[in-house]
Amino acid sequence: MSRVIALSGGIGGAKLALGLAQVLPAEELIVVANTGDDFEHLGLSISPDIDTLTYTLAGLDNQALGWGRRDESWACMDALAALGGETWFRLGDRDLALHLERTQALRSGETLTAVTQRIAARLGVLATLLPMSNDPVRTRIRTPEGWLDFQHWFVREQCRPAVCEVAFQGVNEARANPALLAALRAKPRAIIICPSNPLISVEPILAVPGIREAIIGCGAPVIAVSPIIGGQAVKGPTARMLADLGTAPSAAAVALRYGALLTHYVMEHGDDATGISAAVSRAPTLMRTLEDKVALARAVLSLA
Ligand code: GDP
Numbered sequence: 001m002s003r004v005i006a007l008s009g010g011i012g013g014a015k016l017a018l019g020l021a022q023v024l025p026a027e028e029l030i031v032v033a034n035t036g037d038d039f040e041h042l043g044l045s046i047s048p049d050i051d052t053l054t055y056t057l058a059g060l061d062n063q064a065l066g067w068g069r070r071d072e073s074w075a076c077m078d079a080l081a082a083l084g085g086e087t088w089f090r091l092g093d094r095d096l097a098l099h100l101e102r103t104q105a106l107r108s109g110e111t112l113t114a115v116t117q118r119i120a121a122r123l124g125v126l127a128t129l130l131p132m133s134n135d136p137v138r139t140r141i142r143t144p145e146g147w148l149d150f151q152h153w154f155v156r157e158q159c160r161p162a163v164c165e166v167a168f169q170g171v172n173e174a175r176a177n178p179a180l181l182a183a184l185r186a187k188p189r190a191i192i193i194c195p196s197n198p199l200i201s202v203e204p205i206l207a208v209p210g211i212r213e214a215i216i217g218c219g220a221p222v223i224a225v226s227p228i229i230g231g232q233a234v235k236g237p238t239a240r241m242l243a244d245l246g247t248a249p250s251a252a253a254v255a256l257r258y259g260a261l262l263t264h265y266v267m268e269h270g271d272d273a274t275g276i277s278a279a280v281s282r283a284p285t286l287m288r289t290l291e292d293k294v295a296l297a298r299a300v301l302s303l304a
Pocket of ligand 1 (some may be wrong): 008009010011012013014015049052195196197198200201225226227228229232233234235236238239285286287288
């Protein structure tokens with residue numbers, strides 16, 4: 001069996017992951033989640049990208065909100081607000097159940113991989129979902145006022161402070177997920193870099209010691225999909241962050257960050273490909289409907 005390994009952040013990545021899950025047999029798809037966004041909050045271990053992928057692949061994502069779980073209620077947050085508690089990071093009642101289960105499992109010694117897979121399976125996810133590492137990696141953002149934990153910058157400060165630097169605390173000590181390294185050794189058919197934020201979703205995965213080398217060493221095509229269309233992010237701070245760090249936001253700028261790692265780059269018709277060394281393919285990359293996701297997944301897989 002030859003597997004496809006998709007590297008993903010949250011919302012943009014999960015859209016393509018869902019498309020891939022529609023067209024590949026479940027045993028042929030491994031989705032690797034960024035855990036640099038993870039944090040501890042209200043005593044709970046929260047893994048936003050794992051959860052976005054889990055909910056999306058399970059068909060339980062909240063499409064109205066664009067994050068979190070479907071059919072959500074907010075009684076706990078309302079009660080917490082009445083107590084004067086911290087409510088800047090919104091956690092729905094059903095979502096809280098997942099965080100309680102994960103926190104309890106991690107405290108009792110289960111790995112992040114084990115609890116992620118157990119929860120995903122219970123919710124009906126058939127593909128394999130792997131955190132990049134079982135060890136903590138924490139993305140931090142340096143702003144003009146100093147360093148902020150990622151979620152403090154992203155959610156509490158709503159991305160307002162300018163980004164001077166991005167760091168992945170703990171990454172040098174983190175061990176790559178052994179299941180990912182094993183899958184990379186087993187001659188995968190392709191590595192797909194989903195249309196996720198390169199700076200805070202994909203680069204943390206690539207920064208875990210051993211992962212980049214194993215991707216290059218496995219010999220499979222490495223196909224990235226641009227998260228930038230017409231110079232703009234579809235959602236979120238990707239373009240803003242690139243600009244803050246001194247790069248004009250474009251699809252090509254993202255490809256250039258990935259550099260020699262890429263063999264193929266999928267970008268929107270009309271976007272400028274100047275300077276990209278990978279083989280460029282054009283496809284409609286905006287995924288609004290399930291059909292869009294499936295079509296892009298097929299276009300990507302046709303390159304493998
Ligand atoms: P986050 O962890 O929730 O921020 O999610 P990701 O890093 O996975 O995704 C954020 C990126 O996804 C942004 O750069 C968006 O531009 C991109 N994105 C979201 N939807 C789409 C889409 O439909 N098509 C493409 N090509 N990119 C998308």
